[in-house]
Amino acid sequence: MTAEGGLPGSTGADAPGSSAADAPGGAGRPDRADWPDGAVRPTYRLVAIPGDGVGPDVVAAAKRVLAAAAARFGFAVAWTDLVAGGAAIDAYGVAIRDEDLAACAASEAILLGAVGGPQWDDPKATVRPEQALFAMRGGLGLFANLRPVSVHPALVPASPLRPELLVGVDMLIVRELTGGLYFGARTEATGAPGARAASDTLPYTEPEVARVARLAFDLARGRSRRLTSVDKANVLATSRLWRTVVHEIAAEYPDVVLDDRLVDACAMQIVRAPASFDVLVTENLFGDILSDEASVLAGSLGMLPSASIGERRTPHGLHGLYEPIHGSAPDIAGQDLANPVGTILSAAMLLRWSLGRADAADAVEAAVAAALDDGFRTADLWPHDPAVAEACTRVGTVAMADAIVARIGITGGITGAAA
Ligand code: IPM
Ligand code: MG
Numbered sequence: 001m002t003a004e005g006g007l008p009g010s011t012g013a014d015a016p017g018s019s020a021a022d023a024p025g026g027a028g029r030p031d032r033a034d035w036p037d038g039a040v041r042p043t044y045r046l047v048a049i050p051g052d053g054v055g056p057d058v059v060a061a062a063k064r065v066l067a068a069a070a071a072r073f074g075f076a077v078a079w080t081d082l083v084a085g086g087a088a089i090d091a092y093g094v095a096i097r098d099e100d101l102a103a104c105a106a107s108e109a110i111l112l113g114a115v116g117g118p119q120w121d122d123p124k125a126t127v128r129p130e131q132a133l134f135a136m137r138g139g140l141g142l143f144a145n146l147r148p149v150s151v152h153p154a155l156v157p158a159s160p161l162r163p164e165l166l167v168g169v170d171m172l173i174v175r176e177l178t179g180g181l182y183f184g185a186r187t188e189a190t191g192a193p194g195a196r197a198a199s200d201t202l203p204y205t206e207p208e209v210a211r212v213a214r215l216a217f218d219l220a221r222g223r224s225r226r227l228t229s230v231d232k233a234n235v236l237a238t239s240r241l242w243r244t245v246v247h248e249i250a251a252e253y254p255d256v257v258l259d260d261r262l263v264d265a266c267a268m269q270i271v272r273a274p275a276s277f278d279v280l281v282t283e284n285l286f287g288d289i290l291s292d293e294a295s296v297l298a299g300s301l302g303m304l305p306s307a308s309i310g311e312r313r314t315p316h317g318l319h320g321l322y323e324p325i326h327g328s329a330p331d332i333a334g335q336d337l338a339n340p341v342g343t344i345l346s347a348a349m350l351l352r353w354s355l356g357r358a359d360a361a362d363a364v365e366a367a368v369a370a371a372l373d374d375g376f377r378t379a380d381l382w383p384h385d386p387a388v389a390e391a392c393t394r395v396g397t398v399a400m401a402d403a404i405v406a407r408i409g410i411t412g413g414i415t416g417a418a419a
Contacts, residue, residue, distance in 0.1 A: 043076040044316070044355050047107040052086040052129060053328025054338035054397075055113020061340030061401035062111060062347040065367070068408040069351065069360040080107065084136075085115025085129035085328075095132035101139050108314045109354035110136070110321045111347060114328035138178050141310035142321055143208070144215050145175040146349070147291040148305065149298055154372045157383040158299035161271065168275035169297050172223065174216040175287025177308055179208045180238070182284050204238040204283065209245040211311070216281035217253040223278055225256045230266045230282035230290065242283060263290070270294050291325055300380040301326045302339030305346035307353055316356040322346040336396035339378040341368055344404060367407035376403040 048063065050056035063079070070077055080103055084096040095115070104110050115129040136142065151159070151169045159166060184201035191197055213229070220227040229246045231239035243260060250258045261269065263286045269276065270290060274297050282290065295301045308321040324342030332338055345368060352361035375392040378400050383389045395403065 039074075041074045041076065042316075043078050044109075045078050045080070045107050046350070047104050047110040048079050048081050049084045049104075049110060049112040049132075050081070050087075051084060051113040051115040051132075051328065052117045053114055053330040053333040054326075055085075055115070055328055057113075057334065057336065057338045057397045058324060058340045058343035059111060059113040061397050062343040064401050065344050065364060065404050065408070066347050066351075068405040069357075069364055072363065072408055073357065073360045075355075075357070075360075084112075084132040086117050086120040088132065089120055089127050089129060093127065095127060095129055096135050101135055104136060104321075105140055105319075107319075108316065109319065109350045111343070111350060112136075112321060112323040113343065114324070114326065116328045117330040117333075134182065136321055137308060138183060140319065140321065141178070141312060142308035142319075143176065143178045143310050144212050144308065145177040145287065146219075146307045146309070147173040147175060147287075147294070147325060148349075149173065149291075149294045151297055151299070152303075152369060152372050154375075155299035155303070155381060157385055157388045158377075158381045159297060161274075161297060165272075165274060166297060171274065171277040171294065172219060172279045173287055173291045173294060174212065174219065174279060174281040175291060176204075176208065176212045176281075176283045177287075178284075179204050180284035202236065202238050202283075202285075204241055206241065206245050209242050210249060213246045213249045213281060214252075216279055217249060217256050220256045220279040221253065226278040227256050227258050228261050228266070228277055228280045229258060230261050230263050230280055230286055232263050232286075233260070234262060238283070246281070266290065267293060271296070295325060300339060302342050302378065302380045303345070304342050305344075305349050307346070307349040309353060314354060317352075317354045320350065320354045322350040322354075336398055337379055338397050339380050340397050340401050341378075341404075344368060344401070363408055364404075367404045370407040371400065371403040374403070374407075376400055 048059055050059040066077055082100045082103060083091055084100060088095055088097065115132050117129070120129050149169065149171050151166045156163045156166050181200050181202045184203045186200045187198055189196040189198040216227055229243065231242045233239040233243045246258070250256070263282070267290060270293050280290070292301065295304045298304055304325040306323055306325050309318045312319040324346055326342055329338060344364065348361040348364040351357040351364065376395050377392045378395060378397070382394060383392060
């Protein structure tokens with residue numbers, strides 16, 4: 001599990017705990033915790049949105065892992081559980097209520113499972129579960145979606161790609177998240193059958209391109225200083241704007257090597273030579289598609305975490321929304337079958353980016369790697385080769401989380417909660 005690189009404007013100097021302990025309100029406020037030794041240690045205020053389908057299964061698993069990390073490193077988490085997505089449509093008639101969006105804004109970070117399911121899929125419906133995602137992304141200013149893709153060596157047999165192609169794969173997809181086709185004006189289909197028409201528009205402004213490009217350059221600086229900008233500049237006006245702006249910003253980063261790829265060629269290169277990429281930056285829809293494609297490298301869509309961040313800072317880092325990239329998988333919901341690793345690794349990103357807890361983030365990532373090394377596999381990761389499978393243990397969501405929790409203590413930083 002490779003870290004996604006340095007945090008731009010890193011909070012490394014903010015000793016976690018100091019600002020929480022100094023926060024107005026004092027004892028009794030949720031930013032303080034009572035510990036047996038009487039010490040004041042930080043309590044982070046987080047929102048959990050389990051959502052629909054397998055969302056509740058994987059969020060419960062990630063919460064247990066976070067609790068284990070908190071116990072080990074000496075902090076506490078105060079959770080506010082919110083209903084969003086299809087569950088909120090059933091309960092309230094909207095995908096997310098304004099007061100719940102406000103609670104998200106007031107938290108330090110949000111951990112989300114998944115939203116959506118067949119019962120809310122009617123193309124004629126005006127209320128859709130995905131509106132919760134767009135309300136959070138747009139409403140909270142989360143313009144950048146970070147999707148790291150690496151290959152754990154033990155999962156190479158789970159990928160359909162030839163093993164030699166997977167050596168050295170370690171890429172970070174930076175997807176623009178609040179512009180383009182997702183947020184552009186659209187008209188739903190109108191007209192008589194046989195002559196119906198609909199449209200979506202793909203707008204981008206220079207500031208929208210510039211801020212995500214700067215973030216991607218900053219991230220590339222914390223890694224191997226290579227950035228690939230993905231567009232369709234041979235066809236789209238917005239892609240030509242994208243390319244122009246990215247190249248202008250490149251002048252601020254003479255130490256980062258920039259190259260351009262057309263999205264179709266990039267899609268091919270992701271499966272032909274995935275190790276050739278480091279950081280990729282691209283617009284909203286291209287990033288959506290390329291990140292699902294890239295997940296195949298990691299062995300399963302269930303492995304991949306994501307972080308959505310913007311410019312807003314909280315006491316310990318950047319405000320953010322963390323979620324696995326897989327969907328709600330309603331066919332396996334509530335059956336203890338979902339792979340919780342994408343959500344658990346999202347929780348690790350939350351620790352690193354929003355809480356400034358690189359110590360706990362490293363320990364969670366190391367524990368995931370150790371559980372995989374020790375052969376624990378959910379159904380989606382089960383090796384095709386019977387000889388490889390023989391050395392593995394098939395587990396459900398709960399037992400996978402148990403295996404990871406049991407390994408939180410074995411590697412990582414110094415123990416903080418031992419007193
Ligand atoms: C993702 C998902 C969402 C998206 C869907 C659920 C709307 O595919 O986060 O990648 O397209 O952004
Ligand atoms: Mg997607």
